[in-house]
Amino acid sequence: MKAYPKSFADFVESRYPFFVKILETDNPPGEEEKLAEVLRRDMLELDAKTRKDAVGNLMGYIGEGKHAFMLGGHMDSVMPCKDVKVIRKGNVVKSDGLTVLTADDGAGIFEILTALRYIKEKAIPCPPIDLLFTVGEELGGLGVRKLRKTHLRAKQGMLLDRADEPGVLVVAGPFKRNFRVLFKGTAAHAFEAEKGVSAVHMAAAAIAQFPQGKIHRGLYANIGKIEGGVAVNQVAEQAVIEGEVRAFTSLEAEELMKQYQRIIDSILYKFSASGEFAPEAHLEYTSRREGYHHDPCMPLIQALCAVQKNIGLGTKMQVTRACSDAGDLTNKGIATLNYANGARRVHTREEWVDMCDVILITWVLVNFLQYLGENPDILMSMEPQK
Numbered sequence: 001m002k003a004y005p006k007s008f009a010d011f012v013e014s015r016y017p018f019f020v021k022i023l024e025t026d027n028p029p030g031e032e033e034k035l036a037e038v039l040r041r042d043m044l045e046l047d048a049k050t051r052k053d054a055v056g057n058l059m060g061y062i063g064e065g066k067h068a069f070m071l072g073g074h075m076d077s078v079m080p081c082k083d084v085k086v087i088r089k090g091n092v093v094k095s096d097g098l099t100v101l102t103a104d105d106g107a108g109i110f111e112i113l114t115a116l117r118y119i120k121e122k123a124i125p126c127p128p129i130d131l132l133f134t135v136g137e138e139l140g141g142l143g144v145r146k147l148r149k150t151h152l153r154a155k156q157g158m159l160l161d162r163a164d165e166p167g168v169l170v171v172a173g174p175f176k177r178n179f180r181v182l183f184k185g186t187a188a189h190a191f192e193a194e195k196g197v198s199a200v201h202m203a204a205a206a207i208a209q210f211p212q213g214k215i216h217r218g219l220y221a222n223i224g225k226i227e228g229g230v231a232v233n234q235v236a237e238q239a240v241i242e243g244e245v246r247a248f249t250s251l252e253a254e255e256l257m258k259q260y261q262r263i264i265d266s267i268l269y270k271f272s273a274s275g276e277f278a279p280e281a282h283l284e285y286t287s288r289r290e291g292y293h294h295d296p297c298m299p300l301i302q303a304l305c306a307v308q309k310n311i312g313l314g315t316k317m318q319v320t321r322a323c324s325d326a327g328d329l330t331n332k333g334i335a336t337l338n339y340a341n342g343a344r345r346v347h348t349r350e351e352w353v354d355m356c357d358v359i360l361i362t363w364v365l366v367n368f369l370q371y372l373g374e375n376p377d378i379l380m381s382m383e384p385q386k
Ligand SMILES: [Zn+2]
Pocket: 074, 104, 105, 137, 161
């Protein structure tokens, strides 16, 4: 690999206190304001015009011109993420073990702002940039779902929200649907159970029959919550099961919901066979995340591959079942890639990131933005080059 210049590594290291500031600022979902202020101040030094929308998403606009490029990440982190104490040993950055590190997505945000700072200081050509730092990503993309498309100029962009090593690029993500089934039976005393219909029994029948787990490579379902009944000596009147489905096409998710409905219908038929009772079951599902699939021939992806090759870094394209804001943004009309941020073991207290990876990713970003600045046709075209 062609190493980045030492002066570049020194530049990134000179901003290490800012990285620590990002990581150590409390940022649970719903409480992103403090971090937003830290970022906003740094964005102003990039001469960005900033804006916050009604839900708290932070945006910044750098440069003028038609074909802007979006760079983004999310400001919230999973709990426990309050009172983070950053500890660095050599190049490895971790928390003190009591919290997550919040490198998901603090590392991505730091890499973006640091690359842009370097570009500004060295006057490197770069397209107009839209910055987007969302709220509530860890709550199923609460912020991105309420984002107004008109607040961004870009039609293409990249998040740095893939917890993986430099070079990793996510080109496809799943559709996620949450489902809930409410079973209503008839209560009775346990010693005369024939006078009732058990909602718990119906729920159990559904759980036993619903396809779940890894159904196939592109379709996963999970029943994660079950609740029902109030007393051991009462035939349960009500039970609820809740779960989620992840699929690479929305059709597959819809088909699975239809299959669940057919199973529920057959259970209702069986439990009402005596004719004495009319048990009920209601399946409802909500769309939680939109999926996406980018053509690897898309000029933007080709450009990133070329830049990484030039640096001596291979591109690892991934299709993932993990959700991110990239799907929702792509479905809003901003074709969005999700690139590695270097964070590992995210969502655990053992989360860590290596500063060598942070520097390398920032270097990739600098080179990629320069490439886009020198080849503005890439952002003009959305058509895959076959
Ligand atoms: Zn994340």
